Amino acid sequence: MSGTRFADLRTRTLAGLGLGAVALAAIAAGDYWSAALFALAAGAMAWELRRMTGAGRGLTEWVMVGAAVLSVFATEAMRLRWGIGVLGIGALLLLVFERHKTGWQIFGMVYIGLCMSAVDGLRNDPLYGFDAVLWLFLTVIASDVGGYFGGRLVGGPKLWPRVSPKKTWAGTIAGMALAAIVGAFFSRWTTGTLVEEVATVSAVTALMSQAGDIGESAVKRHFRVKDSSSLIPGHGGVLDRLDGLMLAGLFSALVTFARGTSLFIW
Numbered sequence: 001m002s003g004t005r006f007a008d009l010r011t012r013t014l015a016g017l018g019l020g021a022v023a024l025a026a027i028a029a030g031d032y033w034s035a036a037l038f039a040l041a042a043g044a045m046a047w048e049l050r051r052m053t054g055a056g057r058g059l060t061e062w063v064m065v066g067a068a069v070l071s072v073f074a075t076e077a078m079r080l081r082w083g084i085g086v087l088g089i090g091a092l093l094l095l096v097f098e099r100h101k102t103g104w105q106i107f108g109m110v111y112i113g114l115c116m117s118a119v120d121g122l123r124n125d126p127l128y129g130f131d132a133v134l135w136l137f138l139t140v141i142a143s144d145v146g147g148y149f150g151g152r153l154v155g156g157p158k159l160w161p162r163v164s165p166k167k168t169w170a171g172t173i174a175g176m177a178l179a180a181i182v183g184a185f186f187s188r189w190t191t192g193t194l195v196e197e198v199a200t201v202s203a204v205t206a207l208m209s210q211a212g213d214i215g216e217s218a219v220k221r222h223f224r225v226k227d228s229s230s231l232i233p234g235h236g237g238v239l240d241r242l243d244g245l246m247l248a249g250l251f252s253a254l255v256t257f258a259r260g261t262s263l264f265i266w
Contacts, residue, residue: 019232019241020141027123027133034123034133035076042068042116044238048228049108052220055098063093064109071113075120080257083117115246118253128262135186135263136205136252140245142182143175143206150174164217172210179206201263205248212247216240
């Protein structure tokens, strides 16, 4: 029975470790290396969204992928508002040239581009950029790991069975708890700042991550697809893997920019 519950663990782990190593190297390098990573992810997710929604190829595909990618590079080269401007131009192009059934494409393109541009904006902090993005990634991973094991070992009532049949309340709580622990240790080993506060905000960020995950599940259920694509073995598509990171990153960026200080040194 336990073998069935964890049948996909090996594939998921190997794929996750490989992608994690590449991501860590790019984020550590910073500048256009990390921007290229975020832009590549944004472009792949925009392509997956076009595929999921059944939008036509050609101009729709080029605009969605191009705007998502260029928004990240515009943020890296200048500021986040320039990235938002690129997304605005992309949305306008879709409205003008693809007048029918563009709602999902526009919303998805803007959401994906904005979230990944926001993460790039976090990395651009010269003092705490690397630490902030590393904290974000570790928090989201902890949320996923806690949710995975909490859901399979404890089980119990489903969180929202109509949208995401596998998610349980136990998994949600376990994910937030593990994220709080990871955040506390990360803060203690880096800046040594207010550990309790960082633990709390890590749990909230984990909740945002899980909300992003559920949101993508709702979109997939609406369009009757199982995975956004099969680009990542054991994980489905890039959108399947980064759905939680996007909303958690956007939340972290908004709070960081509003406070003028990285979120993890709360």
